[in-house]
Amino acid sequence: MSTYEVVLSLHILAAVFGFGVAGVAHSTMFRLRAARDMGQVRGHLAVLDKVGPFFGIAALLLIVLGAWLIQLSPSEEKFHWKDGWVLTALISLVIVEAIGGAVIGRRVKSIIGKLEGVPDGPVSADIRALLADRPVWMASHATTAVIASVVFVMVGKPSGVGAVVTVLIGAVVGIASALPFAKPVTAAA
Numbered sequence: 452m453s454t455y456e457v458v459l460s461l462h463i464l465a466a467v468f469g470f471g472v473a474g475v476a477h478s479t480m481f482r483l484r485a486a487r488d489m490g491q492v493r494g495h496l497a498v499l500d501k502v503g504p505f506f507g508i509a510a511l512l513l514i515v516l517g518a519w520l521i522q523l524s525p526s527e528e529k530f531h532w533k534d535g536w537v538l539t540a541l542i543s544l545v546i547v548e549a550i551g552g553a554v555i556g557r558r559v560k561s562i563i564g565k566l567e568g569v570p571d572g573p574v575s576a577d578i579r580a581l582l583a584d585r586p587v588w589m590a591s592h593a594t595t596a597v598i599a600s601v602v603f604v605m606v607g608k609p610s611g612v613g614a615v616v617t618v619l620i621g622a623v624v625g626i627a628s629a630l631p632f633a634k635p636v637t638a639a640a
């Protein structure tokens with residue numbers, strides 16, 4: 452096995468790790484939505500609050516290993532930072548990380564703050580409305596779908612326009628998939 456193949460395998464594993472973390476975050480969001488009492492709500496919010504840094508680790512590994520692949524790429528199929536598919540992946544990853552921190556991370560912390568002092572017991576309608584936070588649902592689905600769309604970009608290596616369109620399709624699919632969940636459940640399901 453060549454060094455290139457080892458680094459490519461590690462790069463793919465970094466993506467698998469990121470999707471694993473996303474799986475934890477998404478399943479926690481669904482459990483939060485269906486929580487029956489405030490103890491469960493607080494427990495699920497604490498998980499969401501803690502997963503953020505793991506996305507950062509995955510992103511850093513993807514970029515470092517991706518950069519290494521560019522460096523190692525053979526002269527007959529040399530990859531460059533200015534290739535549309537590489538630039539689109541890099542910019543998408545940076546935007547996804549920014550949205551993760553600025554929208555999801557910040558709003559989860561704000562919800563945790565608002566729930567301080569709320570007594571244990573059943574989840575009220577007001578709190579269910581707070582938990583159905585539209586920006587958090589949309590941002591979390593859109594960011595995962597954008598990273599999934601980058602897999603197509605990596606494999607197909609389209610032009611810059613093709614790469615941007617692919618990522619935009621991912622973002623739209625992600626946002627659309629969040630809509631059914633960005634409203635409060637009336638009864639815990």
Ligand code: HEM
Nearest residue numbers: 466513514517518520521530540541544598601602605606
């Ligand atoms: C945004 C998240 C990313 C994901 C999910 C991802 C995923 C992948 C996958 C699945 C492959 C294997 C493609 C194949 O063998 O056909 C790959 C290859 C590659 N990736 Fe990424 N990647 C990401 C970000 C990046 C970034 C930011 C860079 C550049 C710094 C990069 C550079 C590369 C390179 C150079 C290859 C090798 C392509 C080849 O040998 O055909 N990737 N990536």
